[in-house]
Amino acid sequence: MPELVAGPGWVALFPEALFLEALFLIGRYGRFMDVLVIGAGVSGLTTGIRLAEAGLDVTIRTAAPPEQTTSVAAGAVWGLVRVGPQDRVVPWGRIGLEVLTGLAAEPGTGVRMASGQEVSRAPLEPPYWTELVPDLRLCEPSELPAGFAGGWHYTAPTITMPVYLGYLQARFAEAGGTLELARVGSLADLAGEAPVVVNCSGVAAHDLVPDPEVVPVRGQVVIAANPGIEEFFISRDEAPPWIFYMFPHGEQILLGGTNQVGDWDLEPKSDIAERIVAGCAAIDPRLHGVKILAHRVGLRPTRPQVRLESEPLGGGVLWHNYGHGGAGISLSWGCAAEIAAAVLG
Ligand SMILES: Cc1cc2nc3c(=O)[nH]c(=O)nc-3n(C[C@H](O)[C@H](O)[C@H](O)COP(=O)(O)OP(=O)(O)OC[C@H]3O[C@@H](n4cnc5c(N)ncnc54)[C@H](O)[C@@H]3O)c2cc1C
Secondary structure, three states: OOHHHHOOHHHHHOOHHHHHHHHHHHHHHOOOOOEEEEOOOHHHHHHHHHHHHOOOOEEEEEOOOHHHOOHHHOOOEOOOOOOOOHHHHHHHHHHHHHHHHHHOOOOOOOEEEEEEEEEEOOOOOOOHHHHHOOOOEEOOHHHOOOOOOEEEEEEEEEEOHHHHHHHHHHHHHHOOOEEEEOOOOOOHHHOOOOOEEEEOOHHHHHHHOOOOOOEEEEEEEEEEEOOOOOOEEEEOOOEOOEEEEEEEEOOEEEEEEEOEEOOOOOOOOHHHHHHHHHHHHHHOHHHOOOOEEEEEEEEEEEOOOOEEEEEEEOOEEEEEEEOOHHHHHHHHHHHHHHHHHHHHO
């Protein structure tokens, strides 16, 4: 059994105390668990999977189900956007790229390899993380939509988030994990409930920790019937709060979007949706008059640096795993691997 599962130090000295500790916890909380994860977005689910598949008894406690998280609103494509620090996100991102590429070969995961381009109206160099993408090349001028000055083309895992979150949830359950719908009012109150607690609360860490460095960057997107677009497209022009992108997902296409810094509003706005569709249709005329199917809003949990570190909590340990900005899907497997390595020893 991993050392941390033994609880406070005196338990290690007196093994019979472990039994009494377990009885105490079962009496207080109904059941014994090795790890309690807060949050069922992509960070909480992947962390829960890694620990449950290693044989630990893991419970995820979440205020909202996976289909009502920020994670479900993502585009999504692998990439290290609005996130830092570079020296930590590159190794996490490399793991994410490997794992997601593997999942793209499995049916039913919601992940597939897709090609597309990122373009800009002003000259722009590919960002540092594109070095991890094997087939990156600069676009020929003839490939660019009208009005764009340059861009790059590559293949990467793209993820249909509602399907992917369903896959992750099923995989967690298959590994023996338990998912509870309940809001955590205070991290301090969790002391003693499990030897390891992992805080994957996304943007809600702003109030839960509390951590004022966590700032929401609101992203609104439109789900439409796909008129036949096969490649993803991202305009990287700096035009806050607007960004235009398109992610085809079979018969549907996700159109974006916004980068609204500090905006906590989860309600889709019809004027913003109209502007998103008009902006995308101006780039790809096949989107004129497209049938709108749904609207989604997510709050990117931005922070100057991802917070992946531990601190004591009662006799156990509290891991923080939040602040993944615009890259949480891409980083989740790498962050989960780092926590699993520390917890499992
Ligand atoms: C429009 C948009 C496009 C994006 N595109 C991409 C992309 O292409 N690629 C990419 O990698 N990333 C992308 N992102 C970023 C990515 O979606 C996020 O970084 C990621 O979803 C964060 O996941 P998370 O699990 O940390 O947080 P969340 O998904 O927000 O999950 C947080 C969880 O914590 C729970 N919770 C919060 N407070 C409490 C509490 N008090 N008690 C119990 N539970 C609580 C919530 O209910 C939820 O289950 C995009 C984001 C948006 C909005």
